Amino acid sequence: MAGLENVNPFQPLGKRKMREWVQINLPRVEDYRAYAGVFEESIRYLISLQAGSSADC
Helix, strand or coil: CCCCCCEEEECHHHCCCEEEEEEECCCCHHHHHHHHHHHHHHHHHHHHHHHHHHCCC
C-alpha cells in the first residue's frame, strides 16, 4: 500500500509513525468500499493478536 496517494503511515496525535498501520484518506465515503479487503484483513489481524494474548492469561 506504500506509495498510494491516499495512504499514509498512521501517526496518532502527532506521535511517532506506526509502520504496521496506515491511514487511508479518501474524499468520498463511497470510495472506502474499494478498501474493504484491507479492512477485513486488519480485523482478522487484530483478532489473532487478541487470541494470542488471551493464551498468556
